[in-house]
Amino acid sequence: MARIIQAVSPLDTLHRPLRDLRISVTDRCNFRCTYCIPFAESNWMSRSEILSFAEIERLASLFVQAGVSKIRLTGGEPLVRRGLPELVRQLAHLEGLRDLSLTTNGALLAEQAPALKEAGLRRINVSIDTLRPQRFREITQRGDLQVVLEGLFAAQRTGLGPIKINAVVIRGFNDDELIELVEFGRLHGFEMRFIEYMDVGNANGWAPEKTFSKREMLEIIQSRFPLREIGHSGGSAPAVDYEFIDGAGLIGIIGSVTEPFCGSCTRVRLTADGKLVTCLFAEGGFDLKSMMRQGASDAELGKAIATAWGGRADRYSDLRWQRLQSGAGYEPQAHKKIEMITLGG
Ligand code: SF4
Numbered sequence: 001m002a003r004i005i006q007a008v009s010p011l012d013t014l015h016r017p018l019r020d021l022r023i024s025v026t027d028r029c030n031f032r033c034t035y036c037i038p039f040a041e042s043n044w045m046s047r048s049e050i051l052s053f054a055e056i057e058r059l060a061s062l063f064v065q066a067g068v069s070k071i072r073l074t075g076g077e078p079l080v081r082r083g084l085p086e087l088v089r090q091l092a093h094l095e096g097l098r099d100l101s102l103t104t105n106g107a108l109l110a111e112q113a114p115a116l117k118e119a120g121l122r123r124i125n126v127s128i129d130t131l132r133p134q135r136f137r138e139i140t141q142r143g144d145l146q147v148v149l150e151g152l153f154a155a156q157r158t159g160l161g162p163i164k165i166n167a168v169v170i171r172g173f174n175d176d177e178l179i180e181l182v183e184f185g186r187l188h189g190f191e192m193r194f195i196e197y198m199d200v201g202n203a204n205g206w207a208p209e210k211t212f213s214k215r216e217m218l219e220i221i222q223s224r225f226p227l228r229e230i231g232h233s234g235g236s237a238p239a240v241d242y243e244f245i246d247g248a249g250l251i252g253i254i255g256s257v258t259e260p261f262c263g264s265c266t267r268v269r270l271t272a273d274g275k276l277v278t279c280l281f282a283e284g285g286f287d288l289k290s291m292m293r294q295g296a297s298d299a300e301l302g303k304a305i306a307t308a309w310g311g312r313a314d315r316y317s318d319l320r321w322q323r324l325q326s327g328a329g330y331e332p333q334a335h336k337k338i339e340m341i342t343l344g345g
Contacts, residue, residue, distance in 0.1 A: 009067035012278075012312035018067040019236060019266035022074050023056060025084065027272050029077040032141035033127075035168060035197065035204045049273045052084070057090040059270060059288060060097075062302045066137060066309070068268070070099040072118065076272070079108040085119040092120025103127065103166065104288050107143060109151025117158040125164045126152050130174045131184060139173070148243060156189070158280045163250070164191040169196070171212040178220050186225075193239055195254040199332035206332055208324055213254035214240075221251070223319065236264040257324075260317035270283075279314030289331065 009017045027045050029037065051059070060071060060330065071091060093098055099122065106126040116124075128148060130136050136145040145173060154164055165185060169175055178194070187194040194217050199206035227242035230250070238261055239252030255261075269277040274289025286308045291301060323330040 005018070010306045010309050012309055014263070014313065014315065016264065016266055016312075018063075018268060018309045020070045020072070020268070021060065021063045021068045022267060022269045023060065024270065024272045025056070025078045026050065026076040026081040026086065026216075028080050029105070030076055030080055030107050031077065031143045033105075033129075034139055034141065035170070035206070036201070045273050049289075051089045051270075051272065051274045053090060055274065055289065055292060056087060056270075058292070058298075059274070059301070060091055061094055062269070062298060062305055063268070064094050064096045065303045067303060069097060069160035069176045071097060071103075072162045073102040074165065077105050077107070078102055079104050079112050085112070085115040085121075088116055088119040089123050091165075104146035104151075105140070105143065106151040106155075108316050110147070110154040113151065113155040113158045113160065117155075117160050121160065123162055123164075124155055124160050125166050126155070127166045127168075128152070128181075129167045130177055131180055132177070135174065149275065153188075162191050163189075164193050164240075166195060168195045168197050169212040169217060171210050175212045175216075178217060179224055182221055182225060182251060185251065186244070189249065191249060192251045192330075193254065196256045196258060198256045199320075202333060208257075208330070211257045213258045214253045215258065217253055218242075227251070232261070232264070236261075236266045238265075256317060257321065260321050262315035262318040263289075265314075276308050278308060278312040279316055282314065287301070 005084060006058045009015055021110055026343040027042070060133050071142065073088070075081070081087075088100065100205060101123045102116070102121055102122065104127070107126070108268040109126065119210065126148070128136075128145075129139055131145070131146045136143055136148075140328070152163065152165075165181070167174070167181055169178070181194075184190070196214060197206060197211050218227070218299060226245040228245055230243055232239070233241055238256070240259075241250055241252045265279075269280070270288070271285060274287065274292070275285030276288050277285035286304065296304075311313075320330055
């Protein structure tokens, strides 16, 4: 029976409503992207630590009651979680949920796209930082570009859409590929999302000079393809969207470092082991799984979600940018963050 949903939209201490939930369904991944998990192995979560689909569905329902209208599934790599279409099916039926999407590295997409679409998934983002096979291998440490491209086109054939391609732009690595990536998107009907390289986690070796800024990306892309700015989708999406003047579609650019958007950040994260995390750069999270497994009621869990959000004061990227601009110095390792492989970016 469908649950009665009543969104109450609590505000955090900076008056930001709770709107988006990113659910990490596993901390495992079949790639080892250098900016996410530069080490070969990790202290992977055991199966008993990971939330079951029923637990995820229960918590997701409570988040929706607390104001969430958009859910994105992430990992690790979400498609390595066995039976994911079944979870998609459960979440797609949540009353009050307007948008269900998934971010994937694409390696398993060719085989899973039809089942995901059939289960109710609406759109996907696929991470492709480079279109050069050797470079792709270098940054993913395990990935095969051809397999990912096959997955991308298989997803397109199923009718999933819009399909966005996420590309992290790293100075000196792939900043010479912006035009190639834009052309690829225009030619095949994908929306490119360029993302400034940032210091997620503690182990990715980020330094300010490796960030290729949104302004620099725009200059290069505009010199070839004139653009018109549209703004942030829905007012709070991290990307600033642009449309090609010639009508050939859209691109988005996320100025994670040089144009922080903490003021409109309405995102909460649920880790694969059931921790509610209020910022990508948080040091820890609130353990909803333990509460749930100790028998907490829906009302108690809902109150815990509202309390965690109500106490939220995170604005990490704003503060980092202030320090970088003021010359006060910014030491990424000084702040012990949760690794990106656990949060799904
Ligand atoms: S730094 Fe934290 S609060 Fe700021 S936009 Fe990123 S996730 Fe949101």
